[in-house]
Amino acid sequence: MKEALLIILAYCIGSIPTAVWVSKYYFGIDIREYGSGNAGATNTFRVLGSKWGTLVMVIDVLKGLAAVKLALLLPYYIENDLALTNFQIGLGMAAVLGHIFPIWAQFKGGKGVATLFGLVIGISPWTALCCSGIFLLVLYLTRFVSLSSILASIAFPIFILVIFNVDNHAYRVFAIVVALLVILTHQKNISRLLKGSESKVPILKYRDRKRKMKS
Numbered sequence: 001m002k003e004a005l006l007i008i009l010a011y012c013i014g015s016i017p018t019a020v021w022v023s024k025y026y027f028g029i030d031i032r033e034y035g036s037g038n039a040g041a042t043n044t045f046r047v048l049g050s051k052w053g054t055l056v057m058v059i060d061v062l063k064g065l066a067a068v069k070l071a072l073l074l075p076y077y078i079e080n081d082l083a084l085t086n087f088q089i090g091l092g093m094a095a096v097l098g099h100i101f102p103i104w105a106q107f108k109g110g111k112g113v114a115t116l117f118g119l120v121i122g123i124s125p126w127t128a129l130c131c132s133g134i135f136l137l138v139l140y141l142t143r144f145v146s147l148s149s150i151l152a153s154i155a156f157p158i159f160i161l162v163i164f165n166v167d168n169h170a171y172r173v174f175a176i177v178v179a180l181l182v183i184l185t186h187q188k189n190i191s192r193l194l195k196g197s198e199s200k201v202p203i204l205k206y207r208d209r210k211r212k213m214k215s
Contacts, residue, residue: 014099019056035047041057041060068092082168089174092118117131135152147198157176
């Protein structure tokens with residue numbers, strides 16, 4: 001019973017529509033009516049700029065982290081590492097579902113990548129650090145958040161299954177599901193990337209201008 005209540009709470013935390021509330025409160029618009037129509041950090045970067053995109057991304061990451069930490073409210077899980085990890089996965093996924101289908105925003109949210117990242121931070125910080133390194137490197141080179149997210153998510157199960165060889169079957173399956181989920185939710189982005197029509201986020205413009213001047 002307590003577990004069920006915490007999972008519901010995790011979903012409610014994930015449902016906090018950061019991008020929607022920020023866009024409505026500070027700009028008087030609904031972010032879902034602009035850009036890609038997505039209520040996530042990437043579209044916020046595109047439409048409202050890097051300052052607000054960063055704010056939305058940080059809060060969305062914290063949603064996943066907060067959901068995972070709810071498991072620590074139950075003493076049983078503090079004393080059982082395997083059960084703790086498995087329950088944290090359930091809590092984190094509830095938050096991700098909340099982000100994608102937010103009860104506070106007509107069930108129309110974002111893609112859940114930032115919240116997924118917060119989940120991973122809460123369970124295995126070193127893996128999160130490695131994945132964020134890949135994300136930032138690809139973002140620096142391309143300025144495509146979608147491509148950065150996809151490649152980082154694909155790297156996630158590689159770290160779990162091969163490099164760190166995590167001995168938890170549920171977590172190993174979860175890592176594969178995460179990669180597939182991110183790819184599935186980014187199908188339109190993949191199509192635009194292949195067509196060369198994917199939008200870049202408004203960061204590192206100074207670097208790009210210098211490159212153009214040199215060429």
